[in-house]
Amino acid sequence: xxxxxxxxxxxxxxxxxxxxxxxxxxxxxxxxxxxxxxxxxxxxxxxxxxxxxxxxxxxxxxxxxxxxxxxxxxxxxxxxxxxxxxxxxxxxxxxxxxxxxxxxxxxxxxxxx
Amino acid sequence: xxxxxxxxxxxxxxxxxxxxxxxxxxxxxxxxxxxxxxxxxxxxxxxxxxxxxxxxxxxxxxxxxxxxxxxxxxxxxxxxxxxxxxxxxxxxxxxxxxxxxxxxxxxxxxxxx
Numbered sequence: 001x002x003x004x005x006x007x008x009x010x011x012x013x014x015x016x017x018x019x020x021x022x023x024x025x026x027x028x029x030x031x032x033x034x035x036x037x038x039x040x041x042x043x044x045x046x047x048x049x050x051x052x053x054x055x056x057x058x059x060x061x062x063x064x065x066x067x068x069x070x071x072x073x074x075x076x077x078x079x080x081x082x083x084x085x086x087x088x089x090x091x092x093x094x095x096x097x098x099x100x101x102x103x104x105x106x107x108x109x110x111x112x113x
Numbered sequence: 114x115x116x117x118x119x120x121x122x123x124x125x126x127x128x129x130x131x132x133x134x135x136x137x138x139x140x141x142x143x144x145x146x147x148x149x150x151x152x153x154x155x156x157x158x159x160x161x162x163x164x165x166x167x168x169x170x171x172x173x174x175x176x177x178x179x180x181x182x183x184x185x186x187x188x189x190x191x192x193x194x195x196x197x198x199x200x201x202x203x204x205x206x207x208x209x210x211x212x213x214x215x216x217x218x219x220x221x222x223x224x225x226x
Contacts, residue, residue, distance in 0.1 A: 008173050012209040015133055022217050032213065041218050041219075042219055042220075043117070043203050043205070043217030043219050044203075044220050045217070046157075046215065046216070049213055049214060056194075089155075089156065091156075100158060100161070100169045100171075101146075101215075102157070102158075103148075103155055103157070103158075105155040106155060
């Protein structure tokens with residue numbers, strides 16, 4: 001069964017600190033892995049998208065890594081800001097499925113001053 | 114460039130009724146995907162339309178249907194509403210120079226009483 005599991009479920013950090021979110025997947029056939037940020041009451045916003053051959057991609061203070069062998073990905077947030085408070089969703093795209101995506105349940109991040 | 118728009122933003126219906134949600138993609142995008150988001154199940158893929166044809170379909174009952182018009186605008190219909198259909202319904206468009214990147218709308222919050 002295609003699954004995407006994220007950990008932790010929720011996380012609280014202080015402003016200015018770094019954090020790392022984890023994503024493990026069992027999805028086949030794999031095409032790409034994406035990280036989205038979703039603010040409360042809004043639609044998700046794409047942060048990064050990586051294909052099988054890419055093992056790291058950055059978007060400002062966000063850096064995603066992908067290990068296709070172990071089927072793991074992480075999203076590292078550097079020097080967190082209050083505006084980073086959101087849900088972060090790991091999404092795996094299926095090969096041949098165009099936009100058919102398998103979503104993780106998300107990690108709820110709260111950044112406190 | 115205007116983003117993805119969804120109407121209405123909020124909707125309250127009673128069991129047994131039917132509902133139609135609308136999504137206008139980013140100009141030039143030909144793919145529109147629909148998702149259901151609930152606290153318990155997270156984001157789940159409903160279906161994707163491309164050039165007025167359903168290209169992908171998730172595991173939802175036939176009560177959920179959609180269509181796409183020649184201007185790429187899409188509608189989603191849910192018939193015989195059930196309490197469990199209460200959710201945030203998101204649509205996402207993709208295309209243009211970055212076909213792998215989906216841009217989400219703000220969603221329609223449907224409450225079934």
